[in-house]
Amino acid sequence: MSAADRQSALRPAVFLDRDGTLIENAGDLGDPDQIQILPGVAQALQLLLKHDLLLFVVTNQGGVARGKYSEDAVVQTHARLEHMLCAQVGAPKVISEYYYCPFHPQGTVQNYRREHEWRKPAPGMLFAAALAHAIDLQKSWMVGDQERDVVAGSAAQCRTILLSSDREQAAASVGDFVEIDLLHAARRITAPVIDAAAIGSVALHARRSDILSDAVFKENIKSMAHALAQRTGIQLLQLDFHLSSVTATVAGGEVIALGFVTELRRDTDRWWRSHRAPESPWGSF
Numbered sequence: 001m002s003a004a005d006r007q008s009a010l011r012p013a014v015f016l017d018r019d020g021t022l023i024e025n026a027g028d029l030g031d032p033d034q035i036q037i038l039p040g041v042a043q044a045l046q047l048l049l050k051h052d053l054l055l056f057v058v059t060n061q062g063g064v065a066r067g068k069y070s071e072d073a074v075v076q077t078h079a080r081l082e083h084m085l086c087a088q089v090g091a092p093k094v095i096s097e098y099y100y101c102p103f104h105p106q107g108t109v110q111n112y113r114r115e116h117e118w119r120k121p122a123p124g125m126l127f128a129a130a131l132a133h134a135i136d137l138q139k140s141w142m143v144g145d146q147e148r149d150v151v152a153g154s155a156a157q158c159r160t161i162l163l164s165s166d167r168e169q170a171a172a173s174v175g176d177f178v179e180i181d182l183l184h185a186a187r188r189i190t191a192p193v194i195d196a197a198a199i200g201s202v203a204l205h206a207r208r209s210d211i212l213s214d215a216v217f218k219e220n221i222k223s224m225a226h227a228l229a230q231r232t233g234i235q236l237l238q239l240d241f242h243l244s245s246v247t248a249t250v251a252g253g254e255v256i257a258l259g260f261v262t263e264l265r266r267d268t269d270r271w272w273r274s275h276r277a278p279e280s281p282w283g284s285f
Contacts, residue, residue, distance in 0.1 A: 010136035013096075014048055014189060015126055015153065017144030018059035021163060021182060023081065025145075028062075030069025032080035040183035042088035047186045049089070054096045054133060058125040058142075058152070061100045065107025074100050096133060099125040120144075121151035126158065143185050150175035161185045167241070191235065199237065200257030203247040204265055205283045212241060217272065217281070221246060224267045234260050 019025040024036040048055060061074050078098040085094040099118070107113035117124035130137050142153025145163040153160035154174060162175035163185060170178040179185040206212050222239060225248060229236035235251035248264065250257045265282055272281040 010134050010139075011052075011054055012139040013054040013056055013129070013133070013135045013141075015056050015058050015129070015140065015142045015158065016095075016182075017120075017146065017149045018057050018081075020145035021143060021149075022057070022085075028066065028068040030063055030073035030077060032073075032077045035077065035081055035084060037081075037084060037088065038182065040181050042085070044182040044186035045085065045089050045094055046091075047183075047190055049091060049094070051190045053189070054135065055094060056129045056133075057095050057098045057100075058120070058129070059098075059100045060104075060120050060148075061102050062104035062107065062119075064102035065104035065109055065112035067108050071102055074102065097129065099129060101125065120146075121148040121155070123152045123156035126152060126156040130156070141185075141189050143182065143189075147173060147175075161188065191237075198251060198253055199249060200252060200254040201247055201249040202254070202257040202261040203242075203245045204261055205245045207279070207281055207283045209244040211281045212244060212246065214276070217268075217276065220271050221264070221268050224271070225264055228260065228264055228267065232260070232263075236260075 016022060019029060021038075022041055023029075023038060026034055029035070045055065057078070063069050064071055064074065078100075082095055082098070086092060101116055101118035101120070103112050103114055103116035103119055105113065105115045116122070118128070126137065126142065129135060137156050137158055140158045141161060142149060142156070142158045143161045143163065144150065147162070150160035150162050150173060160175045161177045161179055162170065162173045163181060164170050164173070164178055165180045177188055179188060212218060218241065225236060225239050228234070229250075234256060236248065237251060238249040240247045240249070248257060248261050250260050269280050269282060
């Protein structure tokens with residue numbers, strides 16, 4: 001088989017952190033009975049599987065090194081999680097393989113007290129999965145709620161998504177994208193590839209610099225933008241907040257973007273006038 005044939009035989013995958021991405025982050029979780037799958041996870045995994053993407057869990061399990069639970073407990077937890085995911089997703093298999101790193105340099109269990117190439121932010125687990133399952137890392141994604149997740153993904157040449165609703169964390173991240181949860185990440189991963197020439201961005205400028213510091217108004221802008229996209233069928237690619245402006249990036253070019261932002265301005269203007277002040281919150285485009 002030629003190098004080109006070997007490359008074409010590789011498949012894309014999505015590497016998923018576990019705690020805080022798939023399930024509630026309960027600290028050192030070694031008890032299968034404590035698993036709580038996060039909202040939207042089943043729908044996200046259904047979408048990813050529908051697009052023929054292989055799914056892998058890559059998780060640091062330093063609790064083993066700290067003596068909180070055993071490796072057997074990790075395996076049992078993953079078996080239970082897989083059973084729960086299969087039931088919710090409606091598939092005989094969801095995660096192709098669960099990778100975990102039990103080592104930690106500050107561990108209390110001697111056999112596990114060391115650094116290891118599998119421990120994120122090192123990319124060892126991703127490399128191991130790629131070798132075992134013929135994965136094209138450059139066409140794959142790493143998704144997680146911690147910076148170490150996106151650092152590991154970047155080191156493996158994957159595209160990366162940080163899951164966060166914290167503006168400061170998002171601004172400081174090296175991740176390629178930031179989404180609020182796995183469902184939004186899955187929608188981004190499976191979105192059609194769009195020619196850069198067919199993308200448009202238009203900014204709305206607030207009348208005062210303090211207007212976008214109103215957290216409730218900001219959340220309403222987000223929800224109204226996504227509702228508008230769903231209502232109109234326009235693909236909202238990104239919604240970026242700055243100190244005194246918000247920029248919407250959509251598929252379809254500048255004219256589509258201008259129309260989208262004009263309607264978003266009307267919707268948000270009505271909310272502001274009803275809940276905050278009689279004058280519009282917006283200045284010029």
